Amino acid sequence: MNKITMIIAAATFAAGATYFVLRSAGGNDAALQGSVLEHGAPLTDVQLPHDLSQTAAIGKRAFDAVCAECHGANAAGRNGIGPPLVHNIYEPSHHGDAAFQLAVRNGVRAHHWDFGSMPPQQRLTDGDVSGIIRYVRELQEANGIR
Numbered sequence: 001m002n003k004i005t006m007i008i009a010a011a012t013f014a015a016g017a018t019y020f021v022l023r024s025a026g027g028n029d030a031a032l033q034g035s036v037l038e039h040g041a042p043l044t045d046v047q048l049p050h051d052l053s054q055t056a057a058i059g060k061r062a063f064d065a066v067c068a069e070c071h072g073a074n075a076a077g078r079n080g081i082g083p084p085l086v087h088n089i090y091e092p093s094h095h096g097d098a099a100f101q102l103a104v105r106n107g108v109r110a111h112h113w114d115f116g117s118m119p120p121q122q123r124l125t126d127g128d129v130s131g132i133i134r135y136v137r138e139l140q141e142a143n144g145i146r
Helices: 004-023 054-073 097-106 126-142
Strands: none
Touching: 054 126, 097 126
8 A cells, every 4th residue: 555545544544433433422412513503502402201200390490590501401501601411421321410419519620521610509409409410310311311
């Protein structure tokens, strides 16, 4: 193989690998969509569950009051503002319930997204966050994230 053919093959492989990695991060990849959406627009389509448990319904009220400003209605994210929580990155096996509790209590440095770090949310109690987690988990389940 000559040098140019090897360079083209390597570039093609790198492009394919990059595409695969970005697509495997989630079906509606917010990072890819973010560049074409209006600032503040939802980053993913969220299918709502038929019914919410009582705990999730209470959690939705707390989420709407405190979290939706950044994470969007129904945790769909907001372009340029905050990530969607209905996303494979936040599935229970990767971000367990304790991770959500710690993020709210202590804040979290940006590590999956380019939205910046999340500050602590001092207006929420551990009980509030437990309800919010149940709400997010029920949204995730309705969207095939387990």
